[in-house]
Amino acid sequence: MSREKDAANYAIAFFAVLSVLLLLFPSSKIAHTVRIAASYTLYPSLHYGARYGYFVRNVPANFLALFETDQENRSLKNKIRELEVKLLNSSAVVSENDRLAREMRLSRALPWAGSWARVVNKTPADWYGSFFIDKGSDDGIGVNDTVLGMQDERAGLAGRVFEVYPRFSKVLLITNSAASAVCAIAPTGLEALVEGKGTWLLKVNYVPEESALTEGAEIATAPGGLLFPAGVPVGKVGKVYPRESFMNFITADVTPVVNINTLKEVFVVRRNLPQEVTAAAQDNEQAAANRR
């Protein structure tokens, strides 16, 4: 007990002297240095205490803000996704609008009456043979109506309506191996038969061997053909083949004016041909096909 009392006395004497010294020399260098050192030791705890208090006070508000930000972020992401889809659609619509405007301008200059139709279905197995359009008998489309495509600011022969349903129709393309058209070759107006080959190229046939068929000559439908109106551009003469020894006419490849692969819309020319005429024409075509 006495030792404890002695220790207590020594302790109080030591700390009291220390305190008095601090009191006596508050601005002395040593006291000032001690105070600064102690401040550096103690004030960080105050600093972090303040920060801790700030965060504790603001936890509900921070959590709410975080929650709201997360919700906002999600809705903004969805909105961005929707806008991206809309942007894609609108760019497609803009390009379609440009194309349609160009085609409408062209169709007004055409000498034939008709209506526009959209290509709705192509069959991979019959790529150069046929496709469907979204207009049918309800829209006044008839069998053997001429189908024109627009390319490079000009109209060209794409085919003719082959089957008609109320809401859609099937188009037999000029590139179909069963399709043909009586055409005139510029500049002489020599008539010949242009036939499809089932590929992207056409073939001009039955050209007399003495005629001057040159590469690049333009071919358009001839007045002699019944199925198509006269003067519709069909293509340009490509490679001219020499006469075969057993034949007395020459043939040539024809590059179509219209690229079937790029067609999105077509212009269907109303023909209103008498049924007898179309039947006869189809018979002629069938006969020609059989000869091949």
Add this chain to the structure above:
Amino acid sequence: MTIILEIFLYLASGSFYWWWTQNFAFFGLAPNFIFAAALSAAILAGPVKAVAWGFFLGLYADMLGISMFGGYALTYSLMAYAVYVVKRHFDMDSLFSQLVAALSLSWLCMLFYQGLSLSFFKINPIGIKIFLAEPFLNALAVPVVFQVFYQLKRRFEIL
């Protein structure tokens, strides 16, 4: 390990007092938790440690103030010694004795500090409002702080 916990408790006591005064001061009044911590430590700890706690907590209080560096250190050191003397005759663990000790020692400490301040710097640092109200707030705070320190002493054998 014990010394680390004691340092942590020391810093926590000072920081808590500072935080309380920053956020919960009512008309400029707040319980003096540093005083409460010094008194609780004085009751619970041995004499040397009690005086040391008083000195260092007083130093912390001096650090928070701007004048008379060392005044609170001396005051709380002497208070710890006084508690050491008194607790040999009275049971300081009871609530009533803590309330009485808190009230009386608060006033005594204030008067002593006031006297020191007037002696050394000729300034009066304690207003009448604090002089009249703070001892009662301290009397409320001391039993709470004492319980906290008591539990810490039981669990971690500090003080």
